Amino acid sequence: MIIQFIEKAQPYWKHYVEHPFVQQLAQGTLPKHCFQHYLKQDYLYLFHYSRAFALGIFKAKNFAEMDYPRKTLEVLHHEIQLHLAYCKQWGISEAELFNTQESAACVAYTRYVLDCGITGGLSELYAAITPCIVGYVEAARYITIHYPRLSDNPYQSWIDTYASEEFQQAAKETAHVLTAFCQECTPTQLTQLQQIFTTATRMEINFWQMGLDLA
Secondary structure: OHHHHHHHOOOHHHHHHOOHHHHHHHHOOOOHHHHHHHHHHHHHHHHHHHHHHHHHHHHOOOHHHHHHHHHHHHHHHHHHHHHHHHHHHOOOOHHHHHOOOOOHHHHHHHHHHHHHHHHOOHHHHHHHHHHHHHHHHHHHHHHHHHOOOOOOOOOHHHHHHHHOHHHHHHHHHHHHHHHHHHOOOOHHHHHHHHHHHHHHHHHHHHHHHHHHHOO
């Protein structure tokens, strides 16, 4: 099912995965201040991403449906601690993160995801959530296939993180959950889920662009 969602989200999906921000990461040419801006906004994104999975627990109809968002929240808590440490390596203190103003791109994307979950159910929420982790893994794969590994690339650890088996598995699990929710959907509902998936993909493009534009 995820393949169909991606195919129908073209050409946006290709632009997302192969965005100039991603290409500059691969080449190690992304300006440091652009990456720092992205990291700060990504911290704010992770906060709202966590809220979305908490909403997933609330929207669950049984314990089985609660299980995945609950586990994801545990993983996200660990990831946020790693993100704080990673930001520190790039000269960004916790105080600076806490005082960072949320960009328009981050506001638009995260509130869209939450709105999908609030007004819809778990299928709508996961249609909005899935492009994030699946797209990051695809972007890392794109880099590893099309660009040589540079020993002096300051962004190599970021690339390695999303190319790792851990993140690949997490992406597969998220895609599997979305596919499971789609099994009982009508054609009309699937069309709506596709629209959500495509819109979230467009939001991801804007998030990369925000990093380049310092918007």
